[in-house]
Amino acid sequence: MKIRENVPISELTTMRLGGAARYVLEVEQPEDVEAAYEFAAERELPTWVMGGGANTIGHDDGFPGVVILNRLKGIFVRKDGELVAVEELSEADFSDEIILVGMGGEVWDDFVKFAAEQGYTGIEAMSMIPGTVGAAPVQNIGAYGQDLAQVVESVEAYDTKTNEVITLAPPQMNMGYRTTRFNTGEDAGRFFIISVAVKLRRGELTPPFYNSLQRYIDEHGVTDFSPMSIRKMVCEIRDEKLPDPEKVASAGSFFKNVGVAPEDVANVQERGIPLWVNADGSGKLNSGWLIEQCGLKGKELHGFRVSDKAALVLINERAKTYADLAKARQEIVDTVREKFGFTLEQEPVELVART
Numbered sequence: 001m002k003i004r005e006n007v008p009i010s011e012l013t014t015m016r017l018g019g020a021a022r023y024v025l026e027v028e029q030p031e032d033v034e035a036a037y038e039f040a041a042e043r044e045l046p047t048w049v050m051g052g053g054a055n056t057i058g059h060d061d062g063f064p065g066v067v068i069l070n071r072l073k074g075i076f077v078r079k080d081g082e083l084v085a086v087e088e089l090s091e092a093d094f095s096d097e098i099i100l101v102g103m104g105g106e107v108w109d110d111f112v113k114f115a116a117e118q119g120y121t122g123i124e125a126m127s128m129i130p131g132t133v134g135a136a137p138v139q140n141i142g143a144y145g146q147d148l149a150q151v152v153e154s155v156e157a158y159d160t161k162t163n164e165v166i167t168l169a170p171p172q173m174n175m176g177y178r179t180t181r182f183n184t185g186e187d188a189g190r191f192f193i194i195s196v197a198v199k200l201r202r203g204e205l206t207p208p209f210y211n212s213l214q215r216y217i218d219e220h221g222v223t224d225f226s227p228m229s230i231r232k233m234v235c236e237i238r239d240e241k242l243p244d245p246e247k248v249a250s251a252g253s254f255f256k257n258v259g260v261a262p263e264d265v266a267n268v269q270e271r272g273i274p275l276w277v278n279a280d281g282s283g284k285l286n287s288g289w290l291i292e293q294c295g296l297k298g299k300e301l302h303g304f305r306v307s308d309k310a311a312l313v314l315i316n317e318r319a320k321t322y323a324d325l326a327k328a329r330q331e332i333v334d335t336v337r338e339k340f341g342f343t344l345e346q347e348p349v350e351l352v353a354r355t
């Protein structure tokens, strides 16, 4: 286990903000997980788990505790209850339905790529989401009509309350739009995600497609909806619209889309506000559109820029402090509230000691 001291959170996160973390530990094997928590307990320090840092915002005064980086690697197929590394499998081992298991520190997009290449549908629309497999269930990542909740079979986690490794089934995860048991309420931060199992099948996505994907399909006359074809389209759309975290500092979507109750959907539609209707009749209203309609797209605010390609994305051009971020956020939230009456909520989490 690698141990570093006084590491700037700005270097660990894609938004590139935040003062120093007292300790940073890198967990590379399952045995390290317990050791990492013991390290923190011995020093009576709070802990915080991080994957790729793509959805985490640091504070100016840093973190007086232990940041644990999940670097557990590997992709497996579960066969007769046993995990078999994909490198050891032959073509015949891949049946029409599989349970694919990714270790928490695996790069999420490598996991998606592997599944799509093998012809499995279920996560291909979530191509190129920055971050790690272990972070995926924490906020129930989603894109272009798919989210993790639709395919997650189980999560293996270290429970910091009981010091045991347990397996959680979907009903124990309370997954909603970007909210789960892992990031909400008293259990937020309780579990270290060791691995994630998803249930996938060979096949392809069927309409209706998410509006921005449908637009691409129409414009390019695409008729192939195989997992690799969807992956390719999603990668092109994302390349075009979303900043590459390696080159441009941001945390992806900075605001959530706004949830709309089923009884309010018609009213929002009548106001001409674009909205995605979920299978249960509830709606999700495009916050990017609201921000754009307020004239904020491409605008510079306190060292940040509202992306001129995707208004939900806030780019850190030259801001150094969380205080600047707070000012930029306030201006956007106030402007949208005044014009439309909706209160935008921040999407990325803030790295602070949990009580």
Ligand code: EPU
Pocket (backbone or CB within 6 Å): 142, 143, 144, 145, 210, 211, 212, 213, 241, 242, 251, 252, 253, 254, 255, 256, 257, 274, 286, 287, 288, 289, 290, 292, 297, 309, 310, 311, 312, 347
């Ligand atoms: N729109 C605008 N102007 C904009 C952006 C969006 O009018 O500047 C409207 C358009 O009507 C567009 C619709 O919003 O058709 C949807 O836009 P887009 O497909 O770009 O997706 P999004 O709703 O802005 C969400 C996720 C993204 C995810 C995309 C694709 C959230 C908070 N964001 O964004 O996730 O990649 O859908 O499915 O749910 C992230 O969470 O970090 C993230 C990037």
